[in-house]
Amino acid sequence: MVSTAVARRSSLPGFGLTMGLTLTWLSVIILIPLAGLFLKTLELSPEQFWNILTNPRTLNALKISFGLSFAAACVNLVMGTIVVWALVRYRFPGRRLFDAVVDIPFALPTAVAGVALTQLFAQKGWLGAPLAELGIKVAFTPIGIFVAMVFIGIPFVVRTVQPVLIDLDPEIEEAAASLGARRWHTVFRVILPSLAPALLTGFALAFARAVGEYGSVIFIAGNLPNVSEIAPLLIVIRLSEFRYADATAIAVIMLLASFLIILVVNRLQRWAQVRIPA
């Protein structure tokens, strides 16, 4: 089908073979399994589907997942901007090391991150003990979920905004300054708006990652139904109870949400390209 669509560059061999194998492998590993998920949902009547989703425990899990992910992405947006600014604009001892450290949440297996954060914020932990004296309990509460979601979201904002800030034309800042704009005015009215598409992209990516996150969250969460139970955990629980329909319905809602986020991110990319012509 596709192999006939070769327009140019046809002097190289292997298009039919590589494309055929690619599509086959893609179908076997990704497309058929995902299609199975949607087919399974079609076995449910709209009423059943609605009942599963409006079950208080499901609703609360979705609220916790989406609400705390949003809060964590907001923190990542603000702190990510500060981190990027320090890494790109200033020179300080250990700058390269801290630049490399930003990637750790990507590289560290989620289960390791989960037990580490729990240990750190547990009542006798390095940070948990001083926080407990202040009367703040992090581990095994919703705050713990929030902390884990901030952890895994860190690289997204930093790594999407960093190249844009490095490449920002110094002349616009100089122009603003030489026209008499105060520094904070230049930063908030000139620089941050031109970073906006990258900032929003990083925010959306961090949000999407936090919503689906499982490993780094479940250890520190406490996992109390309706209080600190995230949606991915509820899917696992429903599966272990052999309530496949419930698991599938929750999964489909989360999958649709992440497709929506991809769509938004793609729009943001196009907006960015219009704003910053290559």
Place this chain on the structure above:
Amino acid sequence: MSTPSSFAAPANPMRAYASMADMTASAPAHPEPSDRARPLARSIDLRSEPGPVRFIIIVLAVSFLTIFVVLPLLVVFASAVSSGIGPYFAALAEPEAISAIKLTLLVAAISVSLNLVFGVLAAWAIAKFDFRGKTFLITLIDLPFSVSPVISGLVFVLLFGAQGYWGAWLQAHDIHVLFALPGIVLATIFVTFPFVARSLIPLMQEQGTHEEEAAISLGSSGLQTFFRVTLPNIKWGLLYGVLLCNARAMGEFGAVSVVSGHIRGETNTMPLLVEILYNEYQFVASFAIASLLAMLALITLIVKIVLERRLDEGQIPRDH
């Protein structure tokens, strides 16, 4: 300008990761801000903040990264050796630990090599030819990175589970997919699917087809052209993709947890054993295994930085 293109890349988490390659790789083409500002000494003042503001921003950035990233990493190693070196190595020598390490290595070896072959094939088709629907195909390849790990495991339960589409048939023929090696490998391949392809596609697109066309016109076969012309050009990019793919394959938790069945000594990978031991309050043993995975992550990061420099050196100069 390469940055708008690398910025355009992150359309989902994976692309953000993949674009980190071009980002660091293109560093020499983009001098550090201070270098660029040097000829215009005046502009440094115009483009910076007052001293106290600078100080506060640096302190905030460093404290944030220390609390949220550095301390969790240190806790892993500190907890692993909290009872001394002896118990640490004893925990790693437990039969359960050894079987988890073996299983993790086996799963990673199978899934990384399959994804390596697929990644090269897909990159060849996508980067060297023009066809309609290319962007859509790339979006499909990226899909696993927008799917929750739990859902990546769930889809295979729905296919192969006792109540799944093919569960009854598999049971009748005594074939074990779920709660066995094939299921763990499938889930791992699913979550690591895009790494190699996504590292190669931008690189091979940038390199174009001239060298390959020359080789073909001089009488080389397709395979000869690939191994003698294309492969030397993409080797660092390929290693980069394999490195990230392997790190994720060995560290995957959510997807594998759903399909593994947690059979002790049989279907527990290292991340799953970390969970089990932790829930049994065997903290030293749990963190001992976790420390191996953390070392894997650190080595991956270091090799990644080295590879990014290599990619950078071999980079074809782009027009500005």
